[in-house]
Amino acid sequence: MNNRQERKLLTRQSLMNAALQWVEEGQHISSLSIREVAKRAGVVPTAFYRHFSDVDDLTLNLVDELSKVLRQLMREVRQNRNDLQALIRDSIVRYCDYVANQRVFFVFLAQSMTGGTPLIRQAIRSELQYFANELATDLRQLGLLPNLDQGMLENLAQLTISTVANSTMDLLDLPEGNAGARQQFEKRLRRHLQLIFLGAAHWQATVTG
Amino acid sequence: MNNRQERKLLTRQSLMNAALQWVEEGQHISSLSIREVAKRAGVVPTAFYRHFSDVDDLTLNLVDELSKVLRQLMREVRQNRNDLQALIRDSIVRYCDYVANQRVFFVFLAQSMTGGTPLIRQAIRSELQYFANELATDLRQLGLLPNLDQGMLENLAQLTISTVANSTMDLLDLPEGNAGARQQFEKRLRRHLQLIFLGAAHWQATVTG
DNA sequence: TTATTCTGCGTACAATTGCGCACCGATTAG
DNA sequence: CTAATCGGTGCGCAATTGTACGCAGAATAA
Numbered sequence: 045m046n047n048r049q050e051r052k053l054l055t056r057q058s059l060m061n062a063a064l065q066w067v068e069e070g071q072h073i074s075s076l077s078i079r080e081v082a083k084r085a086g087v088v089p090t091a092f093y094r095h096f097s098d099v100d101d102l103t104l105n106l107v108d109e110l111s112k113v114l115r116q117l118m119r120e121v122r123q124n125r126n127d128l129q130a131l132i133r134d135s136i137v138r139y140c141d142y143v144a145n146q147r148v149f150f151v152f153l154a155q156s157m158t159g160g161t162p163l164i165r166q167a168i169r170s171e172l173q174y175f176a177n178e179l180a181t182d183l184r185q186l187g188l189l190p191n192l193d194q195g196m197l198e199n200l201a202q203l204t205i206s207t208v209a210n211s212t213m214d215l216l217d218l219p220e221g222n223a224g225a226r227q228q229f230e231k232r233l234r235r236h237l238q239l240i241f242l243g244a245a246h247w248q249a250t251v252t253g
Numbered sequence: 254m255n256n257r258q259e260r261k262l263l264t265r266q267s268l269m270n271a272a273l274q275w276v277e278e279g280q281h282i283s284s285l286s287i288r289e290v291a292k293r294a295g296v297v298p299t300a301f302y303r304h305f306s307d308v309d310d311l312t313l314n315l316v317d318e319l320s321k322v323l324r325q326l327m328r329e330v331r332q333n334r335n336d337l338q339a340l341i342r343d344s345i346v347r348y349c350d351y352v353a354n355q356r357v358f359f360v361f362l363a364q365s366m367t368g369g370t371p372l373i374r375q376a377i378r379s380e381l382q383y384f385a386n387e388l389a390t391d392l393r394q395l396g397l398l399p400n401l402d403q404g405m406l407e408n409l410a411q412l413t414i415s416t417v418a419n420s421t422m423d424l425l426d427l428p429e430g431n432a433g434a435r436q437q438f439e440k441r442l443r444r445h446l447q448l449i450f451l452g453a454a455h456w457q458a459t460v461t462g
Numbered sequence: 463t464t465a466t467t468c469t470g471c472g473t474a475c476a477a478t479t480g481c482g483c484a485c486c487g488a489t490t491a492g
Numbered sequence: 493c494t495a496a497t498c499g500g501t502g503c504g505c506a507a508t509t510g511t512a513c514g515c516a517g518a519a520t521a522a
Contacts, residue, residue, distance in 0.1 A: 048468070048519050055470080072368050074281035077509060090511075091470050098510095158363040158422050159281050165426060196444070203416070203445040210419035213367050217374060235405070236412045243452030257489050261499065286479060299481075300500050307480090 056095045058085035060106055063099075068148040073103055073155060104164055107156055110149060111171045117142055118175055128188055132237045136230050139208065143215055144226075154213045172209060176201040189244055200244045207236055265304045267294035269315055272308075277357040282312055282364060313373055316365055319358060320380045326351055327384055337397055341446045345439050348417065352424055353435075363422045381418060385410040398453055409453045416445055 062084035066076045076099055082089045096102040121138050125131040143150050157168050180201035183189060192200065211233050218225045271293035275285045285308055291298045305311040330347050334340040352359050366377050389410035392398060401409065420442050427434045 046519095051519090052469070070370070072281060072283035074284045078511085079509065088471050089509095090472085090513095093511080094469055154367040158366060159368040161279070162426060165422065169423070169426075199441060199444045200448060202441070203448060206419055207412070207416065210415055213374065214378070217371060217378075232408060232411070235408045239409060239412060239452040239456065240448055241452070242455055243448040243450070246451055246455045247448065255489095257498075260489095264499080287481085288479065297501055298479095299483095299502085302481085303499055 052094070055085065055087055055091065058087065059092065059095055059102065060109065061085070063102055063106060064148045064152060067152045067155065072159065073099070073152065074159060100161055100164070103156060103160060104167060106152065107160075107164055107167050107171075110153060111167075113149070114153075114171065115174075118178065122178070122182060124186070126186070126188075128241060129238075132234060132241065136208075136233055136237070140215060140226070140230055143212060147216060150212050151216055154216065157209075172205055173202075176205045179204060189241075192244060192247055196244070196247060200240065203240055204237060207240065208233070211236075261303075264294065264296055264300065267296065268301065268304055268311065269318065270294070272311055272315060273357045273361060276361045276364065281368065282308070282315075282361065283368060309370055309373070312365060312369060313376060315361065316369075316373055316376050316380075319362060320376075322358070323362075323380065324383075327387065331387070331391060333395070335395070335397075337450060338447075341443060341450065345417075345442055345446070349424060349435070349439055352421060356425060359421050360425055363425065366418075381414050382411075385414045388413060398450075401453060401456055405453070405456055409449065412449055413446060416449065417442070420445075 059081055062081045063073060063076060065084060066081065067073055078092050078099065079089045081099070081102070082092045096105065121135055121142075123131070123134065125134075153168065156164050158165070160168075176198065180194075180197045183197060183201065189197070189200075211229075215229055218229060268290055271290045272282060272285060274293060275290065276282055287301050287308065288298045290308070290311070291301045305314065330344055330351075332340070332343070334343075362377065365373050367374070369377075385407065389403075389406050392406060392410065398406070398409075420438075424438055427438060
């Protein structure tokens with residue numbers, strides 16, 4: 045047979061996919077049993093333990109795995125532009141498209157952001173912080189917002205990322221195939237980001253609290 | 254014996270408290286079984302069905318129940334002020350205090366916001382929208398931000414509410430008893446809200462996208 | 463080659479699960 | 493006072509759960 049590591053990685057992927065499938069059916073990952081996920085992966089229950097110690101462990105690895113993919117997405121969404129308005133608009137459109145095409149993915153992450161163990165939540169928080177840092181770097185390089193010091197730039201980036209991240213569940217819950225609702229959502233999110241960046245553009249030492 | 258309805262309401266409360274206790278122990282509400290919650294409530298399993306059809310039903314009622322309490326809190330946090338900066342600062346402090354004193358409460362709501370059934374998520378969304386509307390009304394009455402039309406005022410309120418709501422999980426995950434981290438959190442949230450309201454103050458027809 | 467190390471399989475068992483049923487005793491309605 | 497109502501009890505049963513144990517056969521190491 046093939047390389048043993050490959051085989052192992054394959055069933056590992058099967059288990060992870062089975063877990064995502066569970067989430068896709070509207071279930072919460074925490075209500076997934078070892079037997080159930082093993083059955084869906086086409087594996088005997090005890091085989092599960094060759095890969096993960098329990099469901100929480102699987103979940104944590106799933107977060108790590110999906111984080112890699114997310115970073116790839118973020119690299120694609122990043123784009124050099126000088127027009128902040130167009131940047132906001134295009135980024136939103138791209139992001140929404142991606143979310144729509146990778147529903148399970150984001151449902152799972154949204155669930156885990158508030159539902160997992162503290163360890164899992166921490167992992168997702170780190171990931172969001174990573175994105176915020178990348179955004180802050182981009183914004184600095186673009187040279188817009190020269191009035192912001194490093195600290196405020198980071199605050200701005202954090203707020204931006206968390207605003208987008210936390211709007212994701214709303215996006216996921218939109219009735220599918222309803223283009224109107226989708227456009228309305230995008231417009232609202234755009235307004236929110238515009239508000240934030242407008243505030244950033246006017247930030248001065250005036251606010252000292 | 255006492256009034257029958259009172260007795261019934263009492264065990265109903267017991268069941269709800271038992272469910273919250275489950276969450277308090279770090280478990281997710283979706284992994285709660287009827288037998289478990291009944292045991293904790295000091296009731297036989299089948300008695301559960303006299304009150305709820307299943308755990309989802311209990312969860313939904315729990316959301317409704319807690320929403321009432323939340324509205325009460327919000328009324329307390331509301332306060333007439335003319336100084337926007339002080340309003341932001343004080344509201345944050347009050348909110349954080351409340352969250353710290355009612356942990357389970359908010360952990361449960363945060364969980365359900367992303368983890369529950371679509372119905373439950375919808376219920377929480379409605380609640381947040383209610384708060385946003387109240388905030389919008391308040392802002393209008395305060396007469397600050399006369400430059401915003403009704404639509405943008407609602408956008409501002411939505412963004413504010415969701416920013417606070419979504420920062421709650423971060424607050425809950427702060428190491429307890431660490432006043433420094435707590436202050437740092439409050440400062441960050443304050444900066445975020447300041448950014449938003451600064452943007453609102455400068456909002457004009459300039460942005461038309 | 464031989465020996466070892468894996469990975470998945472099958473069985474097994476006690477604990478827990480949802481839920482149906484009959485029952486009982488107190489409250490309430492007539 | 494009588495009878496219906498209704499919330500809680502107790503039992504039972506089939507299904508599902510976590511996890512321990514030994515086994516087999518392939519990949520790897522010697």
